[in-house]
Amino acid sequence: MAKTVFLNIDELVTMKAASGKAGRRIVEQDLSIISDGAVVAENGKITWIGARKDLPSVSGDEVSLGGQTVLPAFLECHTHLAFAGDRSEEFEWRMRGMSYQEIATKGGGIVSTVKATRESSELLPLMQKRADRFVEQGITTLEIKSGYGLNEETELKSLRLAGQVVGPRIVRTFLGAHSKPPEFSSINEYFEYVLAVLLPKVAKEKLAERVDIFIEKGFFSAEQGSRLFAAAKSLGLRATAHVEQLSHSGGTSAGLASAIDSVDHLVEISDEEIEKLASSTTTAVLLPASDFYLRMKYPRARAMIDAGAIVALSTDYNPGTSPTQDLSFIGVLARLEMKMTLPEVLAAWTVGASTALGKQSVLGSLETGKSCDFSVLDGHVRELFYSVGHHPVSSVWKDGIKIKTNQKKF
Numbered sequence: 040m041a042k043t044v045f046l047n048i049d050e051l052v053t054m055k056a057a058s059g060k061a062g063r064r065i066v067e068q069d070l071s072i073i074s075d076g077a078v079v080a081e082n083g084k085i086t087w088i089g090a091r092k093d094l095p096s097v098s099g100d101e102v103s104l105g106g107q108t109v110l111p112a113f114l115e116c117h118t119h120l121a122f123a124g125d126r127s128e129e130f131e132w133r134m135r136g137m138s139y140q141e142i143a144t145k146g147g148g149i150v151s152t153v154k155a156t157r158e159s160s161e162l163l164p165l166m167q168k169r170a171d172r173f174v175e176q177g178i179t180t181l182e183i184k185s186g187y188g189l190n191e192e193t194e195l196k197s198l199r200l201a202g203q204v205v206g207p208r209i210v211r212t213f214l215g216a217h218s219k220p221p222e223f224s225s226i227n228e229y230f231e232y233v234l235a236v237l238l239p240k241v242a243k244e245k246l247a248e249r250v251d252i253f254i255e256k257g258f259f260s261a262e263q264g265s266r267l268f269a270a271a272k273s274l275g276l277r278a279t280a281h282v283e284q285l286s287h288s289g290g291t292s293a294g295l296a297s298a299i300d301s302v303d304h305l306v307e308i309s310d311e312e313i314e315k316l317a318s319s320t321t322t323a324v325l326l327p328a329s330d331f332y333l334r335m336k337y338p339r340a341r342a343m344i345d346a347g348a349i350v351a352l353s354t355d356y357n358p359g360t361s362p363t364q365d366l367s368f369i370g371v372l373a374r375l376e377m378k379m380t381l382p383e384v385l386a387a388w389t390v391g392a393s394t395a396l397g398k399q400s401v402l403g404s405l406e407t408g409k410s411c412d413f414s415v416l417d418g419h420v421r422e423l424f425y426s427v428g429h430h431p432v433s434s435v436w437k438d439g440i441k442i443k444t445n446q447k448k449f
């Protein structure tokens with residue numbers, strides 16, 4: 040395959056230093072910005088990157104990026120994309136002050152999404168449309184969790200269909216341990232079924248590279264988390280977990296003890312756990328849109344970042360607690376409500392998210408040897424995560440090939 044030489048890059052934001060620091064304690068200089076930059080790619084990988092004046096003579100197709108800003112593509116490391124239906128009616132019920140119990144009695148809550156997902160014959164087009172919406176915002180690697188099937192047929196089907204989504208690179212995560220389906224009388228009985236029946240089938244068919252579990256009071260326990268992580272490891276799968284979202288349930292410690300990829304939510308994490316997290320290689324994935332929608336407090340991002348933890352941000356896109364795919368909204372919440380700086384937010388969506396997905400050796404920054412995945416901005420990097428609803432990405436490139444061109448909005 041011929042070489043491609045990308046030229047006419049006003050500001051080339053490489054995040055090289057951020058990657059060198061493994062995404063910890065990010066400062067402005069870690070964006071590693073090169074003025075008038077150039078990138079050479081071959082077979083989808085970067086073979087040279089630097090200032091145009093230093094570019095060696097190479098023969099290849101020249102591509103002008105229009106004198107704009109270029110930065111590493113973002114990674115979306117926590118989504119519940121595999122669902123049908125919506126919960127808009129329930130949103131109105133909640134605003135009228137109805138309790139979760141009353142909503143469940145009216146047929147709302149996660150059970151309603153499970154029912155719609157099991158009955159849907161449109162799951163793949165729905166997922167594809169949502170994936171496209173992420174790509175247009177500069178995402179080239181997208182995590183998709185199952186978890187709205189909660190039985191063999193629909194859990195496996197969700198993961199199979201996730202593998203058929205085209206455009207971004209897909210990381211599939213098996214979240215059978217999301218909630219108790221109506222057919223089971225107890226959460227423990229269902230968990231044993233996930234462990235003994237569903238997980239081995241997922242592994243055998245290679246339908247996921249990771250497992251996930253919702254560790255929370257009234258849902259799954261930290262001890263069940265530890266058992267799931269061990270079982271996953273024995274089958275060659277990595278793990279992530281929903282922890283300390285609504286209450287302190289010990290999921291962080293269980294996750295760190297098993298050195299899982301990431302611990303996600305962390306609203307109720309203790310000071311002691313922040314210290315342990317900061318000295319680990321497990322990424323803290325913060326999901327402020329769900330805290331916003333639930334009108335809860337936000338995770339203590341400042342304490343985690345200052346202690347030296349690796350931090351990623353994600354939409355947590357799901358129909359119940361975070362029905363938004365808007366990256367600009369997440370970034371603005373992180374800056375306003377969690378006191379994260381712009382370089383920290385940029386690192387969270389790139390280096391941090393790549394580490395959360397175990398892909399930091401090939402993605403998350405623009406460096407020789409890594410995948411040539413980047414976004415071209417219609418403006419300065421400072422315009423990102425500033426205006427809610429305005430995310431100035433003009434084109435998106437994966438493995439050196441353009442996968443999306445956006446119309447200029449205003």
Ligand SMILES: [Zn+2]
Binds near residue numbers: 117119281355
């Ligand atoms: Zn989630």
